[in-house]
Amino acid sequence: MLPWKRVLRPLTALLLTAAVAALPTAAHAASTPSTGWNDYTCKPSAAHPDPVVLVHGTFANSTDNWLVLAPYLEARGYCVFSLDYGQLPGVPLIYGLGPIDKSAEQLQAYVGKVLTATGATKVDLVGHSQGGMMPRYYLKFLGGAAKVDTFVGIAPDNHGTTLDGLTKLLPYFPGAEDVISATTPALADQIAGSAFLAKLNAGGDTVPGVHYTVIATRYDEVVTPYSSQFLSGSDVHNVLIQNLCSVDLSEHALLGLSDRIAFHEVANALDPAHATTTNCLSALS
Numbered sequence: 001m002l003p004w005k006r007v008l009r010p011l012t013a014l015l016l017t018a019a020v021a022a023l024p025t026a027a028h029a030a031s032t033p034s035t036g037w038n039d040y041t042c043k044p045s046a047a048h049p050d051p052v053v054l055v056h057g058t059f060a061n062s063t064d065n066w067l068v069l070a071p072y073l074e075a076r077g078y079c080v081f082s083l084d085y086g087q088l089p090g091v092p093l094i095y096g097l098g099p100i101d102k103s104a105e106q107l108q109a110y111v112g113k114v115l116t117a118t119g120a121t122k123v124d125l126v127g128h129s130q131g132g133m134m135p136r137y138y139l140k141f142l143g144g145a146a147k148v149d150t151f152v153g154i155a156p157d158n159h160g161t162t163l164d165g166l167t168k169l170l171p172y173f174p175g176a177e178d179v180i181s182a183t184t185p186a187l188a189d190q191i192a193g194s195a196f197l198a199k200l201n202a203g204g205d206t207v208p209g210v211h212y213t214v215i216a217t218r219y220d221e222v223v224t225p226y227s228s229q230f231l232s233g234s235d236v237h238n239v240l241i242q243n244l245c246s247v248d249l250s251e252h253a254l255l256g257l258s259d260r261i262a263f264h265e266v267a268n269a270l271d272p273a274h275a276t277t278t279n280c281l282s283a284l285s
Contacts, residue, residue: 037070038062040117042079050124050149051114052270054082055107057129057256058096058186065128068258069266073126076267079118083110085134086186096130099185100196103130104137111138111147124150124270128256129222130186132156132214132229137200139207150211152269154256155220159201159228160192192228206233213237213269215255215262222252239265245280260285 037054044051052073056065062082073080085106086098096103111123125135125148132153138144139151189196206212212231218240220226230238241248241255241262250259264282268275 036074037066037080038082039079040114042118044079044118044120045077048076048078048271049120050122050270051079051081051118051120052124052126053107053111053114054080055085055125055127055131055135056082056096057127057131058086058190059094060128060131061093061095065131065256068260069126069256069263072260072263073267073270078270081110081114083107085110086130088184097184097186100130100134100189101137101141103134103186104142107135107138108142108144111144115147122147122149124148124152126152126154126266126270127156128154129252130157130190133158133190133200136205139210140200145207145209148210150213150270152213152215152266153229153231154215154262154266155217155223155252156214156229157190157223158205158214158231160190160194160197161223161228162192162225204233205231206236208235211235211237211269211272213239213265215239215241215265217241217248217250217252217255219249219251220255237269241265244278245282247280259283 042051054062054066054070056062062084066082070080070082083106084095086096086103088097091097114123115121127133127135133156135144135151136158139148188194212233212235214230214236216226216229216239218226220229223229241250241259244265245261248259248261250262255262261278261280261282264278264285268278
């Protein structure tokens with residue numbers, strides 16, 4: 001028998017490398033302050049009564065994912081907040097690694113903190129990658145639907161990912177999924193066909209009372225196929241960014257980190273009454 005234990009860690013490393021390609025380093029991100037957001041004295045305006053909670057992706061944190069979007073929304077008059085979730089013991093700076101149902105509990109507590117601080121009755125959620133999927137567990141199983149008005153997922157892995165087929169190799173490495181589950185449970189939860197995703201998507205993708213928007217890119221190399229990101233439901237707006245700007249080449253990471261065309265769609269979703277056309281020129285807005 002082949003020494004599977006020796007090849008499991010390289011396989012896990014391959015999966016991790018594919019997932020974090022092009023992301024900024026956590027060490028750099030941790031040294032950069034969240035310039036103005038997470039101000040718990042902020043009081044929402046009549047124009048934007050719902051605070052916005054930003055939910056980072058896997059291997060990210062509450063700062064690095066939002067260095068562009070948080071100031072973008074602040075400049076438009078929103079109270080903006082972000083949390084760290086999914087911490088693993090002994091792993092600093094890099095989050096979104098723990099079991100996703102437990103991460104959803106952390107989001108539940110954080111939303112309560114934001115509502116108490118701001119006096120608001122509901123929040124809006126905007127998440128990238130895992131952060132665009134994990135809150136659906138909060139909405140569906142932890143009472144979040146009563147506290148959330150709008151949920152925007154940027155490149156979310158709503159139905160899991162094959163990582164361009166890499167996950168199909170796992171059955172050929174007995175014990176590989178056990179190693180991944182033990183070391184980075186969130187990765188195992190995000191593999192297409194996982195027990196977590198089966199539970200999350202059973203009975204429908206959405207819950208009543210929440211407005212859903214999904215923003216995807218055809219060049220996503222992490223959540224594959226990209227069409228698996230889209231949701232089905234009566235109050236869902238699915239957006240393929242290339243339908244708005246055909247020359248937008250953003251892939252998975254850049255769509256959430258710096259794509260102002262995508263961010264214009266986020267702003268439209270948060271304030272549909274004042275939505276404006278999104279196109280290539282939105283990159284300059």
